[in-house]
Amino acid sequence: MFEVRDLTAAYGPVTALDGVSFTAPKAKVTAVLGANGAGKTTLLRTVSGLVRPQRGQVVLDGDDITRAPVETMSSRGLAHVPEGRGVIAELTVEENLRLGALGGADRTRRGDTERVYELFPVIGDRRNATAHVLSGGERQMLVIGRALMAAPKVLLLDEPSLGLAPRIVAQILDLLRSLVESEGLTVVLVEQNARSALSIADLGVVLNLGTVVANDDAATLADDVQLRHAYLGF
Ligand SMILES: Nc1ncnc2c1ncn2[C@@H]1O[C@H](COP(=O)(O)OP(=O)(O)OP(=O)(O)O)[C@@H](O)[C@H]1O
Numbered sequence: 283m284f285e286v287r288d289l290t291a292a293y294g295p296v297t298a299l300d301g302v303s304f305t306a307p308k309a310k311v312t313a314v315l316g317a318n319g320a321g322k323t324t325l326l327r328t329v330s331g332l333v334r335p336q337r338g339q340v341v342l343d344g345d346d347i348t349r350a351p352v353e354t355m356s357s358r359g360l361a362h363v364p365e366g367r368g369v370i371a372e373l374t375v376e377e378n379l380r381l382g383a384l385g386g387a388d389r390t391r392r393g394d395t396e397r398v399y400e401l402f403p404v405i406g407d408r409r410n411a412t413a414h415v416l417s418g419g420e421r422q423m424l425v426i427g428r429a430l431m432a433a434p435k436v437l438l439l440d441e442p443s444l445g446l447a448p449r450i451v452a453q454i455l456d457l458l459r460s461l462v463e464s465e466g467l468t469v470v471l472v473e474q475n476a477r478s479a480l481s482i483a484d485l486g487v488v489l490n491l492g493t494v495v496a497n498d499d500a501a502t503l504a505d506d507v508q509l510r511h512a513y514l515g516f
Pocket residue numbers: 293296297298316317318319320321322323324325474
């Protein structure tokens with residue numbers, strides 16, 4: 283189980299997270315939603331040690347990992363896929379994947395390229411191609427696959443749907459769903475595309491100006507017309 287307690291972080295005078303608490307249960311997708319500037323990206327960056335919190339805790343399977351150095355996060359079982367689908371364009375798909383195996387907690391499972399190719403056959407078909415030829419959707423699959431190479435317990439994903447066609451978004455979200463079910467992975471999914479995220483999530487946390495305004499089952503949030511209009515944009 284992954285837990286955030288009273289997490290508070292600021293950029294100079296700007297408070298970006300103000301007392302955020304929620305639990306992401308094992309083998310579930312927890313969607314983190316909210317408008318631009320709500321604090322979603324800062325939440326992931328603080329959890330993975332890129333931003334220092336002023337207050338609060340991040341707890342993974344009972345271990346307090348708040349303020350653990352960012353380079354140790356992978357070996358603690360945390361994988362963060364930031365926004366932007368950064369790959370090394372000159373390296374092949376397979377070489378990019380192998381970079382993901384450098385860390386990782388589970389020595390027996392990490393570094394399994396074949397497993398990633400099974401999950402994402404499109405990536406397997408292009409394993410020897412240089413990454414710069416990939417489409418946006420393929421790049422997104424590659425960066426998720428690269429994160430899986432470390433055999434994480436918790437996958438933090440920032441806006442995987444950004445700029446992708448609806449059909450590709452649906453394909454990627456369906457894959458995430460099946461990963462959670464088949465591998466017992468815990469996913470924290472940051473999305474502006476709240477409707478799509480809630481369609482595959484188990485739980486949802488809605489942020490506004492750095493605070494949690496709703497935290498409930500995904501289906502309950504998706505049925506709440508007032509909440510949708512006020513914070514979720516659909
Ligand atoms: N590097 C930074 N320096 C100063 N302020 C920042 C920085 N990054 C974010 N902020 C501010 O912190 C607040 C939260 O931003 P954050 O990017 O976490 O929100 P978000 O919900 O992820 O939005 P988006 O979807 O636009 O990325 C905003 O007020 C933003 O302007």
